[in-house]
Amino acid sequence: MHYDNIIGGDAAPGDGSVENINPSDTRDVIGTFARARPEDVDSAVAAARAALPRWCASLPGERHDILRRASDEVLARKDELGRALAREEGKTLAEGVGEAVRAGQVLAFFAGEALRQAGELVPSVRPGVEVAVTREPVGVVGIVTPWNFPIAIPAWKIAPALAWGNAVVFKPAELAPHSAWLLVEILNRAGLPDGVLNLVMGQGRQVGQAMVNHPGIEAISFTGSVATGRGIAAGCVAATPMKKVQLEMGGKNPFVVLDDADLDTAVEAAVHGAFFSTGQRCTASSRLIVTEGIHDRFVAAMRDRIAAMRIGNALDPETQIGPVVDERQLATDEEYLAIGRGEGATLAHGGRRLERDAPGFYLEPALFTEVRNDMRIAREEIFGPVAAVIRVRNYEEALDVANDTEFGLSAGIATTSLKHATHFRRHAQAGMVMVNLPTAGVDYHVPFGGRKASSYGPREQGVLAREFYTIVKTAYVAS
Ligand code: NAD
Numbered sequence: 001m002h003y004d005n006i007i008g009g010d011a012a013p014g015d016g017s018v019e020n021i022n023p024s025d026t027r028d029v030i031g032t033f034a035r036a037r038p039e040d041v042d043s044a045v046a047a048a049r050a051a052l053p054r055w056c057a058s059l060p061g062e063r064h065d066i067l068r069r070a071s072d073e074v075l076a077r078k079d080e081l082g083r084a085l086a087r088e089e090g091k092t093l094a095e096g097v098g099e100a101v102r103a104g105q106v107l108a109f110f111a112g113e114a115l116r117q118a119g120e121l122v123p124s125v126r127p128g129v130e131v132a133v134t135r136e137p138v139g140v141v142g143i144v145t146p147w148n149f150p151i152a153i154p155a156w157k158i159a160p161a162l163a164w165g166n167a168v169v170f171k172p173a174e175l176a177p178h179s180a181w182l183l184v185e186i187l188n189r190a191g192l193p194d195g196v197l198n199l200v201m202g203q204g205r206q207v208g209q210a211m212v213n214h215p216g217i218e219a220i221s222f223t224g225s226v227a228t229g230r231g232i233a234a235g236c237v238a239a240t241p242m243k244k245v246q247l248e249m250g251g252k253n254p255f256v257v258l259d260d261a262d263l264d265t266a267v268e269a270a271v272h273g274a275f276f277s278t279g280q281r282c283t284a285s286s287r288l289i290v291t292e293g294i295h296d297r298f299v300a301a302m303r304d305r306i307a308a309m310r311i312g313n314a315l316d317p318e319t320q321i322g323p324v325v326d327e328r329q330l331a332t333d334e335e336y337l338a339i340g341r342g343e344g345a346t347l348a349h350g351g352r353r354l355e356r357d358a359p360g361f362y363l364e365p366a367l368f369t370e371v372r373n374d375m376r377i378a379r380e381e382i383f384g385p386v387a388a389v390i391r392v393r394n395y396e397e398a399l400d401v402a403n404d405t406e407f408g409l410s411a412g413i414a415t416t417s418l419k420h421a422t423h424f425r426r427h428a429q430a431g432m433v434m435v436n437l438p439t440a441g442v443d444y445h446v447p448f449g450g451r452k453a454s455s456y457g458p459r460e461q462g463v464l465a466r467e468f469y470t471i472v473k474t475a476y477v478a479s
Pocket of ligand 1: 144145146147148149171172173174202203204205206207208209212223224225226228229231232248249250251281282283381383409454
């Protein structure tokens with residue numbers, strides 16, 4: 001099947017197309033997807049600008065109903081959407097369905113937010129004057145997303161944009177356009193006026209960059225790697241007019257295991273955080289920081305647990321770990337395995353390429369031990385099923401090591417000590433802290449985001465999402 005860009009409510013072919021293949025079985029072509037040109041970005045922006053006045057002025061009830069209808073459809077079709085997602089991205093069927101459900105929940109949450117919009121009437125410090133503080137849409141918002149959460153991340157950016165009356169030009173990742181296409185189609189059919197939501201597929205350097213440069217876009221919300229995000233931020237500031245920008249980027253998330261931890265809780269959280277979704281999560285626990293009293297027991301239990309995991313075709317319901325997303329990411333993972341060995345770390349388990357019935361990008365989850373925090377495998381985001389165990393003496397050293405990173409997205413701790421849990425919650429330099437829970441896996445109704453190189457700009461999700469998708473107006477009225 002062929003999928004076109006969607007501009008102004010119509011199919012737009014762009015310039016040629018690319019095949020999208022299933023990483024669990026590279027013989028399986030999911031479809032061909034149109035490649036947008038910079039001219040298509042111009043058309044998408046023109047369509048969004050034309051639709052903006054009517055959408056800005058739409059009533060909250062209309063926005064609510066459309067988002068609600070889209071949510072209902074996503075939830076009703078969760079199995080089909082989850083399967084499509086697992087097929088194109090390689091996360092397991094259960095994770096794919098879970099992500100589709102997440103997208104439906106996010107749409108429902110922001111349907112509610114559309115109705116909860118409020119302003120403030122504030123007494124002036126001057127007599128006879130009233131001050132009104134209200135929020136207005138930003139305008140046309142450009143949304144650029146990565147491949148690893150191909151329906152949830154688009155949903156958590158598009159839904160608040162629409163709830164607060166913005167028009168959208170959306171560019172999904174090249175590796176996972178199908179889920180994005182399905183989401184846009186559902187939202188448009190739920191009743192969005194033509195041009196309010198436009199989809200342009202294709203290469204980041206071309207299509208994404210054209211959006212960053214485009215004077216008809218007021219703001220860019222981006223999720224992806226630090227290098228890309230940095231370039232986008234610079235482009236947004238250099239553009240005329242300057243654009244508002246929000247970036248969610250990489251992580252090198254620490255998960256601390258203290259001597260007093262419940263071993264099963266620690267191992268489950270570490271395995272989940274490090275290896276589920278094939279380790280391809282910005283919140284993955286890629287650094288396991290373990291105090292010396294529990295270190296050997298923890299490593300032994302991790303090896304047993306990893307050895308028992310079923311790695312295979314994402315669409316097989318028995319599979320617990322799917323393939324790596326593509327050949328390039330697999331090569332990156334293998335390069336880091338070589339770097340780790342070269343740096344003197346011990347590959348305690350895994351790291352081999354696996355053969356399965358179908359040709360795919362299968363990699364055995366890998367656990368390094370004897371890792372120092374200054375090694376590249378402890379400092380750079382690998383974005384694969386590779387975790388590094390760092391041995392430390394005590395809690396104080398664990399906290400220092402946890403915070404000794406350029407990133408600051410999520411940080412976790414396994415402990416039965418209230419004192420250490422509380423101290424860690426207060427002192428971990430991360431946007432999200434998890435106690436006796438995996439570093440990955442978050443709720444949909446509260447803020448999401450990080451510190452340091454992991455995030456830039458206002459938070460996503462929850463009520464704080466409005467900070468990015470609205471601008472504040474302060475009006476002074478003489479009575
Ligand atoms: P990426 O940076 O390569 O690409 C992300 C998006 O940006 C894609 O749509 C891509 O086409 C586009 N892009 C690339 N170059 C561009 C340019 N010059 N101008 C505009 N757009 C451009 O990232 P990826 O490989 O798709 O995703 C993996 C990364 O995403 C990891 O670093 C991961 O940690 C991060 N991520 C972060 C979060 C978070 O919320 N913090 C969530 C998921 C993924």
